[in-house]
Amino acid sequence: MRFLLRCLAYFRPDLPRIVWSLALTFLATLVGLLQPITVKVLIDSVLGNKPASGWVDGLFVAVLPASKEGQIIGLAAIGLLITITAAVLVMVQTMASVKVGYYGLRHVRSDLFMHLQRLSLAYHRSRPQGDSLYRLSSDTYGFQTILNIIVGNVLVSIVMLLVMAWVMFTIQPMLALISLVAIPLLLWTHRWANRAITAGWEEAKVADSGLMTVVQRAVASLWLTQAFRREKHEYQKFRGEVDGAMAILFRVHWREVIYTLLVASILGLGVALILGFGGWFVYRDQYVTGAGEAGMTIGKLYVFLAYLNKFYEPLNKMTGSGSTFAQATVQAKRVFEVLDQKPMIEDPPNPLAFPKQSRVIEFKNVDFEYLPGKPILRDVSAKITPGNMVAFVGESGVGKSTILSLLPRFYDVTAGSIELDGLNVRSVATADLRAHIAIVLQENPLLPATVAENIAYGVPGATQEQIRAAAEASEADEFIKRLPEGYDTILNENATNISGGQRQRLAIARALITEAPILILDEPTSALDPQNEQLITATLGKLKGKRTIIIVSHRLSTVADCDEIFVMEGGRITERGRHDELILRRGPYYRMARHQLKLEDDAAPPASPVPIPAPGTV
Numbered sequence: 346m347r348f349l350l351r352c353l354a355y356f357r358p359d360l361p362r363i364v365w366s367l368a369l370t371f372l373a374t375l376v377g378l379l380q381p382i383t384v385k386v387l388i389d390s391v392l393g394n395k396p397a398s399g400w401v402d403g404l405f406v407a408v409l410p411a412s413k414e415g416q417i418i419g420l421a422a423i424g425l426l427i428t429i430t431a432a433v434l435v436m437v438q439t440m441a442s443v444k445v446g447y448y449g450l451r452h453v454r455s456d457l458f459m460h461l462q463r464l465s466l467a468y469h470r471s472r473p474q475g476d477s478l479y480r481l482s483s484d485t486y487g488f489q490t491i492l493n494i495i496v497g498n499v500l501v502s503i504v505m506l507l508v509m510a511w512v513m514f515t516i517q518p519m520l521a522l523i524s525l526v527a528i529p530l531l532l533w534t535h536r537w538a539n540r541a542i543t544a545g546w547e548e549a550k551v552a553d554s555g556l557m558t559v560v561q562r563a564v565a566s567l568w569l570t571q572a573f574r575r576e577k578h579e580y581q582k583f584r585g586e587v588d589g590a591m592a593i594l595f596r597v598h599w600r601e602v603i604y605t606l607l608v609a610s611i612l613g614l615g616v617a618l619i620l621g622f623g624g625w626f627v628y629r630d631q632y633v634t635g636a637g638e639a640g641m642t643i644g645k646l647y648v649f650l651a652y653l654n655k656f657y658e659p660l661n662k663m664t665g666s667g668s669t670f671a672q673a674t675v676q677a678k679r680v681f682e683v684l685d686q687k688p689m690i691e692d693p694p695n696p697l698a699f700p701k702q703s704r705v706i707e708f709k710n711v712d713f714e715y716l717p718g719k720p721i722l723r724d725v726s727a728k729i730t731p732g733n734m735v736a737f738v739g740e741s742g743v744g745k746s747t748i749l750s751l752l753p754r755f756y757d758v759t760a761g762s763i764e765l766d767g768l769n770v771r772s773v774a775t776a777d778l779r780a781h782i783a784i785v786l787q788e789n790p791l792l793p794a795t796v797a798e799n800i801a802y803g804v805p806g807a808t809q810e811q812i813r814a815a816a817e818a819s820e821a822d823e824f825i826k827r828l829p830e831g832y833d834t835i836l837n838e839n840a841t842n843i844s845g846g847q848r849q850r851l852a853i854a855r856a857l858i859t860e861a862p863i864l865i866l867d868e869p870t871s872a873l874d875p876q877n878e879q880l881i882t883a884t885l886g887k888l889k890g891k892r893t894i895i896i897v898s899h900r901l902s903t904v905a906d907c908d909e910i911f912v913m914e915g916g917r918i919t920e921r922g923r924h925d926e927l928i929l930r931r932g933p934y935y936r937m938a939r940h941q942l943k944l945e946d947d948a949a950p951p952a953s954p955v956p957i958p959a960p961g962t963v
């Protein structure tokens with residue numbers, strides 16, 4: 346019940362429309378109830394010449410003309426009018442409920458989308474993207490289905506059941522009791538089927554979202570497939586997933602059709618009982634005891650059978666929608682599974698004020714592990730003064746990128762702390778913290794939008810001048826002006842219509858326009874040719890003193906100009922200093938430099954700082 350109320354809460358803002366829709370449904374149902382009366386009046390009063398029994402019949406007879414022909418035509422016209430009125434009411438009700446459904450769907454999707462954005466990178470990296478897409482695009486429909494079934498079906502059906510039961514009892518109490526036999530049988534069948542079908546849908550949804558993941562991965566790595574001629578293998582993998590999902594769906598549908606068969610048989614049994622007992626009552630009252638109008642008549646039996654259909658209709662609907670309902674609850678549960686995930690990175694309850702400005706950054710005895718018991722960083726301490734350019738260097742996998750991702754709190758440290766001007770990053774709002782930091786990675790996502798829009802992503806409403814200034818600072822202006830539409834050139838998916846170096850310079854422009862006091866660059870030049878590397882190194886050189894720059898790079902030519910270089914080994918900082926100091930020390934940095942800068946193996950420590958070859962010459 347709590348689960349259903351939680352689902353329905355998404356539709357609460359539309360409560361007046363739900364009430365209106367319900368009222369229309371009842372009205373349409375009531376109007377529909379008048380339909381069998383036209384036949385009863387035709388059989389009993391017009392053709393059978395019996396007096397009208399009851400005030401509704403009397404009302405019908407009263408509006409009919411005197412002649413038999415006129416009465417028959419009149420009843421046909423009334424029947425038509427009733428049908429059209431009920432259909433119009435249903436039409437208005439349908440539109441009202443469709444609106445309620447879609448508004449609710451919008452709420453659910455917005456909630457889920459927002460929550461997915463709040464969930465940490467750790468969450469998203471541990472799950473297939475296709476699964477999140479599936480939950481957002483497909484599973485959210487479950488809420489709409491639950492509303493439609495509860496409001497448009499269950500509530501109306503329960504009222505209809507009560508009304509019909511009362512009407513049938515007034516016609517023939519014994520027949521009414523017999524017709525109730527179906528209810529316990531239906532309840533028992535429903536209990537069994539609901540469990541089996543829900544379990545089936547749970548399995549089916551996992552398989553279906555797995556299919557989405559396969560497609561998403563295949564599209565994202567299409568170049569890999571084509572380059573390594575693995576189309577056949579990928580196709581077979583896809584077919585395997587499709588076949589697996591289909592087999593599960595077949596199993597669910599088998600359970601559904603068996604359930605439908607059982608429901609139809611139970612309702613059929615009810616109708617058969619009424620036909621048998623009802624027919625016998627008519628025979629007894631009209632041909633044996635001669636009770637006449639006071640007993641069971643053919644007209645009454647007809648009306649009873651018509652109402653029996655209307656009595657069974659909601660039962661049929663309720664049980665018939667049982668499978669759809671089971672599927673919808675599985676979908677809604679999958680949405681709640683994500684909504685109930687607590688974001689790992691949360692703002693403190695009372696964040697301290699933290700206006701954007703240059704600040705001293707300090708890593709204090711930082712330990713970090715992605716997985717419990719598997720330390721990546723150990724006792725890392727480093728102080729970076731505003732305006733300085735520093736670098737973390739070291740072999741692949743030592744934890745350099747990990748350090749960068751701790752500063753904007755993509756992950757939280759396991760022990761120790763990171764402080765800005767002495768304030769722990771955990772004591773300020775994440776948005777305020779991240780406003781201090783602009784990030785450039787080795788591979789930067791660019792959007793399928795214009796070049797100008799991509800640069801201005803972090804500063805919506807940036808002027809043309811700001812965009813141009815950022816592009817000039819990142820040495821991107823030249824190439825942008827040469828693009829077919831200049832700054833208005835639209836980048837295609839993954840920005841493959843510009844080169845890797847150009848993408849990198851756009852990413853730097855996008856970072857610079859934010860005027861964040863801290864600029865983080867993770868391997869900004871590793872994918873670039875010497876000429877582009879030189880351009881970017883020159884850009885960074887110009888920013889020195891204006892922003893705090895933290896670089897992770899393998900290329901010593903990119904970091905040689907830094908105010909401080911932190912050398913990392915096995916998750917620890919083992920050496921620190923300026924390039925020339927580190928070379929003189931003949932430690933791990935020197936060993937790295939020896940290969941890259943082609944220093945003589947046994948060369949004596951140079952008396953003066955080692956000249957750094959200009960980027961592009963090593």
Ligand SMILES: Nc1ncnc2c1ncn2[C@@H]1O[C@H](COP(=O)(O)OP(=O)(O)OP(=O)(O)O)[C@@H](O)[C@H]1O
Pocket residue numbers: 470715716721739740741742743744745746747748
């Ligand atoms: N999301 C993650 N979950 C678990 N382990 C991870 C995750 N990301 C990185 N690692 C592990 O953490 C270690 C450090 O990774 P990191 O990317 O920080 O190294 P790096 O020094 O930047 O390497 P490279 O120079 O190759 O980029 C590696 O052993 C890596 O396997």
